[in-house]
Amino acid sequence: MGGERLDSLARRARDRLRAAGVETPDLDARLLTEWATGASRLDLISAPDRLIDADKVAALDAALTRRCQGEPVHRIMGVREFYGLPFRLSPGTLEPRPDTEVLVDLLALVIAEQIARNGFAELVDMGTGTGAIVIALLHRFPGLRGVGVDISDDALATARINAAENGVSARFAAVKSDWFEKLSGRFHFIASNPPYIPRREIACLSREVRDFDPVAALDGGEDGLDFYRVLASHSGRYLYPDGRIAVEIGAGQFDDVETIFAEAGFVLAGHASDLGGHRRAMMFAVKQTVDDLYCPDRNKTHYQDKTR
Structure with a gap:
């Protein structure tokens, strides 16, 4: 059974953003991990051993590369919440x-x-x-x-x-x-x-x-x-x-x-x-x-x- 554990993936994302000097590495890593994998914040706590498919791992890695290059998290995700509502970005x-x-x-x-x-x-x-x-x-x-x-x-x-x-x-x-x-x-x-x-x-x-x-x-x-x-x-x-x-x-x-x-x-x-x-x-x-x-x-x- 392939894939990478969710907790390992989240930890690797945090470490990569910290090494790149991103201002809020923990928050950004969590947001991007949830977005790329479809996992929820609760999943990160209750199902850390969940295996993530290779295509989702690749999507997260691509997102992390963009974040390390300075692109804001919400631009990478393509959406940001405002006044409790989701707004697409362009x-x-x-x-x-x-x-x-x-x-x-x-x-x-x-x-x-x-x-x-x-x-x-x-x-x-x-x-x-x-x-x-x-x-x-x-x-x-x-x-x-x-x-x-x-x-x-x-x-x-x-x-x-x-x-x-x-x-x-x-x-x-x-x-x-x-x-x-x-x-x-x-x-x-x-x-x-x-x-x-x-x-x-x-x-x-x-x-x-x-x-x-x-x-x-x-x-x-x-x-x-x-x-x-x-x-x-x-x-x-x-x-x-x-x-x-x-x-x-x-x-x-x-x-x-x-x-x-x-x-x-x-x-x-x-x-x-x-x-x-x-x-x-x-x-x-x-x-x-x-x-x-x-x-x-x-x-x-x-x-x-x-x-x-």
Whole structure:
């Protein structure tokens, strides 16, 4: 009876990744072993003597070679979980990361209110990539309809697959557009995790990001803020009067992004921090609408109290 024992295979995977200097060798070895062999975490404990077929051993060895060369685990596996849902990856998409879940949470608060008032809500996700943000929200709110916008055909195809596999295709549309160029209509909400890495810093990113994430989804221009300027300058005409736009931001960008949106006629309506305590997501409302709704005397402090 051929094959290699599961425990031996898992141990060999750990040793190989440690020798290659991989940052998280134990976790990566376990994930890749489970993926390549079909074994579960429980199998690794309760059935260590299970024999693994040669083709699966070869698949794991190939995956380990790719990981030792810097390719991220989830790119090798072709899927990553986000907000409790599986999302397929492709060369034209970023990996959805846990930090972005705070943007989903921030939007969920106001989407729930909108649906409670009117029975439905509409959202557009600018630079949708895998579709993670909009699809996670569509999955959570049956009363939500969503559009994913991207310039990449590869990303849009991947987003359509993810919408289908997560059961929300009937309420999702994918639109190819260079930001707002081909978009029409109005929405209650705009979401975006735009490219926000300053161009000069891209070469300093980890090789897992620099060499395997699409550069177009990372490069935010000279100061990292180019696409916040695009979003701020165009979003107003695509939002209903009481709509909101929510964006993910990079470390240290909070004040600059608030200024960019303020200069375009928006006011900060909420923000959220990631698990590391960094301010990661910001939400804005059109200032004129806010003033009309909450502070007819144009008292800004009064508005801030109202939104707590």
